[in-house]
Amino acid sequence: MALSQALGATHLAVDLGTSCTRVNGPRGVRFRGASVLAVDTRTGKIMAVGDAAKRMAGRTPPAIETISPIRRGVITDFDAATRLLWHALGQQHRGRLRSWLPPRVVAGVPAQATEVQKSAVEEAFQFAGARSVRLVPKATLAAIGAGVPVWDATGTMVVDIGAGTTEVAAFAFGNMVAAESTTTAGDAFGAAISGYLQREHALALSAEAAEAVKITLSRALAAGRNTCLEVRGRDRVSDLPKSAMMSVGELLLVAAPEVKRIAATVISVVGHCPASVADDIIERGLVLTGGGALLGGLAEQLGRMVGMSVHLVDSPLLSVLEGAVRCVADSAPSGQQPLLAPM
Incomplete structure (x- = not known):
C-alpha cells in the first residue's frame, strides 16, 4: 500500500458550478448543495452553507449577507469561494487518522476560461486544503460522464x-x-x-x-x-x-x-x-x-x-461530476492521455 493511502489521502471529484457544487469521494457523496454562503458581516462567521444558505437569500437581516462566489463557471469572490470549498471538501472534519493528508482534487472549469480564472480556481482549492488540483474542461468531463x-x-x-x-x-x-x-x-x-x-x-x-x-x-x-x-x-x-x-x-x-x-x-x-x-x-x-x-x-x-x-442524456445534472469521478479512477485507456491532461 502506498504511503499516501496508508495515511488516509483521498481523491475527490468536484463539480464547481454556478448554482450547485457537488463533491464525491471514495465513499460516495461528500457534499451536494447550492454554491452559496450566508455570512455574518459583523463577525465574518459563516452562518450557513449550501442549500441552507440559499434558502436564506432575500430573507436575512442586514447583518447577514448571502454570497454566491461562482458566476458563469468561474470564481468572482475568492475569499467566499475558498470558504465554500473548505466546507465542500470536508476540511472542517480533518484531524481523524483517515484524513491526515490533504485530498487530491479533479475539478472542471470552462473550456475558454482565462489563465487568471484557472489560477483562481486552483488557488481556491489549495487554500481550502487540497493537496493538488487537476483542472479539466467541463465539456470534457461532461462528455466522459455522459458516456x-x-x-x-x-x-x-x-x-x-x-x-x-x-x-x-x-x-x-x-x-x-x-x-x-x-x-x-x-x-x-x-x-x-x-x-x-x-x-x-x-x-x-x-x-x-x-x-x-x-x-x-x-x-x-x-x-x-x-x-x-x-x-x-x-x-x-x-x-x-x-x-x-x-x-x-x-x-x-x-x-x-x-x-x-x-x-x-x-x-x-x-x-x-x-x-x-x-x-x-x-x-x-x-x-x-x-x-x-x-x-x-x-x-x-x-x-x-x-x-x-x-x-x-439520462442524468444531465451529474454528467460533469461523473466525468470527474472517472478521471479520478483513471478509467481512460492507456496511451490516450491528451484529453485528460491538466489544463
Whole structure:
C-alpha cells in the first residue's frame, strides 16, 4: 500500500458550478448543495452553507449577507469561494487518522476560461486544503460522464448547459477539436421568464420564483400536459399581490430566443471543425447534458434550429461530476492521455 493511502489521502471529484457544487469521494457523496454562503458581516462567521444558505437569500437581516462566489463557471469572490470549498471538501472534519493528508482534487472549469480564472480556481482549492488540483474542461468531463465515445475516430459534439454558461465542444481521437461557450444558460431562461411576466402582466418575480415556474412548466411539458400555471408575485405598479397565468406554450415562446443563441454557438463550433469531423457531427447529432438541458422542449427546439438530432442524456445534472469521478479512477485507456491532461 502506498504511503499516501496508508495515511488516509483521498481523491475527490468536484463539480464547481454556478448554482450547485457537488463533491464525491471514495465513499460516495461528500457534499451536494447550492454554491452559496450566508455570512455574518459583523463577525465574518459563516452562518450557513449550501442549500441552507440559499434558502436564506432575500430573507436575512442586514447583518447577514448571502454570497454566491461562482458566476458563469468561474470564481468572482475568492475569499467566499475558498470558504465554500473548505466546507465542500470536508476540511472542517480533518484531524481523524483517515484524513491526515490533504485530498487530491479533479475539478472542471470552462473550456475558454482565462489563465487568471484557472489560477483562481486552483488557488481556491489549495487554500481550502487540497493537496493538488487537476483542472479539466467541463465539456470534457461532461462528455466522459455522459458516456460519449470521445476516443473514437468519429467526431462527436457535447452541449453542456449549466446555470451560468453553456459549453459546446467537439471531440475526435480523444482530443477537443473545437469549443466555445455562451452565457445563455439555465439562469438566462429564468431571467427570460421573469422579463416576460413583467412586460405582459406587470408582475414582478424573484429569481427563485421564476426558477420555480420554469421547473413546474418544464415537468408538465415532459409529461405531455398542456398546463397553465398560476404565478403569484407583486404588481409592479401598485406593489400589491398579483397573479397571472402562464402556459406551457408561453414557456416555449419565451425560451426560443435563448435557445436560438445556443444554436448559434453550436453552428459556430461546427464551422470551426475539420470537414470530416463536422460531417460526423451532423450525421450523429448532438449530446445534450447539464441541468439547463432539463428545460421542457429545449432538445426539440434546439434540434429544429440546428437541423440535427439531439440526444438528452439520462442524468444531465451529474454528467460533469461523473466525468470527474472517472478521471479520478483513471478509467481512460492507456496511451490516450491528451484529453485528460491538466489544463
